[in-house]
Amino acid sequence: MRGEILSYDPTTGEGLISGDDLQRYAFTSAAAGLEPGRRVDFVVQDDQALSLMVLRDGPLAPAVYAPExxxxxxxxxxxxxxxxxxxxxxxxxxxxxxxxxxxxxxxxxxxxxxxxxxxxxxxxxxxxxxxxxxxxxxxxxxxxxxxxxxxxxxxxxxxxxxxxxxxxxxxxxxxxxxxxxxxxxxxLPSQPDANVHGAPPKGSRALQTRQDRPA
Structure with a gap:
């Protein structure tokens, strides 16, 4: 399955992925290139994301959120x-x-x-x-x-x-x-970007402006 990293803490290696099935999956990984906004391929097991693989490198395009x-x-x-x-x-x-x-x-x-x-x-x-x-x-x-x-x-x-x-x-x-x-x-206003608790409530999920390409 593929999805987008919503949040990632490099100190603990824990993060959250928004899958293309519109479900969220927690993961623990120390792989390089994991940061919010990255597209990844992963395996789902017991509602956890395993075997993460970054699908693209280079600078991230700004995340655009579809209005809820x-x-x-x-x-x-x-x-x-x-x-x-x-x-x-x-x-x-x-x-x-x-x-x-x-x-x-x-x-x-x-x-x-x-x-x-x-x-x-x-x-x-x-x-x-x-x-x-x-x-x-x-x-x-x-x-x-x-x-x-x-x-x-x-x-x-x-x-x-x-x-x-x-x-x-x-x-x-x-x-x-x-x-x-x-x-x-x-x-207080909403944080405009995704945080450890998920994507901004004013949008459902980020719309990618570039196609996935292998890292």
């Missing part, structure tokens, strides 16, 4: 809670993160509104709404906890998008400072 279709605010939110529900790998652009944040807030606000209505009925109208109130609070709690996982994942991918490790999400546990740090990161 804009899913819109609702589309990004739906993808976060379906296909990427437990996906912490990869990158998330600012629009994806804020799309999730917007609908996450709206859903929780709508979920809490009936609790206020039940409280009014219980206090003003004299109805015994305690049982209904407890039941609805349980439903709201389920919705809240169901959205925690995709929130954590999209935040990690947002950190990846600006070149940070996802473990920095733990700073969010620090009162005030953590929330401010996460907010600042959420506003």
């Amino acid at each position: 279709p804009d899913l819109g605010l609702w589309g990004y939110f739906v993808r976060c809670i379906t296909d990427l529900y437990i996906e912490g790998h990869g990158r998330a652009r600012r629009k994806e993160y804020w799309s999730f944040a917007l609908f996450h807030f709206l859903i929780l606000m709508l979920a809490f509104m009936p609790i206020i209505g039940l409280a009014v009925l219980d206090a003003e109208a004299g109805y015994d709404m305690e049982a209904w109130g407890v039941a609805w609070i349980c439903i709201v709690a389920l919705v809240y906890f169901a959205l925690i996982v995709p929130y954590v994942c999209v935040t990690i991918r947002r950190f990846h998008d600006v070149g940070l490790t996802g473990w920095l999400i733990l700073i969010g546990l620090v009162p005030y400072v953590g929330g401010l740090f996460t907010f600042i990161v959420s506003l």
Whole structure:
């Protein structure tokens, strides 16, 4: 199989390849000429890339990324809670993160509104709404906890998008400072080039401007 090197760390020999089958494969190699943007031929075994061979040498042509279709605010939110529900790998652009944040807030606000209505009925109208109130609070709690996982994942991918490790999400546990740090990161622009977490989220994969030729 053939593909393109997305990232490579010469100190550890570890890297990531975007295969022509649109799948990503990790590899470990100390071969010469391995650097982001290189086309390579490799063998896939247990989702790992083995026996890498560089297909071209000389200066690299600038990588051009095909534009990713804009899913819109609702589309990004739906993808976060379906296909990427437990996906912490990869990158998330600012629009994806804020799309999730917007609908996450709206859903929780709508979920809490009936609790206020039940409280009014219980206090003003004299109805015994305690049982209904407890039941609805349980439903709201389920919705809240169901959205925690995709929130954590999209935040990690947002950190990846600006070149940070996802473990920095733990700073969010620090009162005030953590929330401010996460907010600042959420506003930063995407790194324009591929990093260790993958290609820029605004493009699917690099389009080659030269044909492969043996190294």
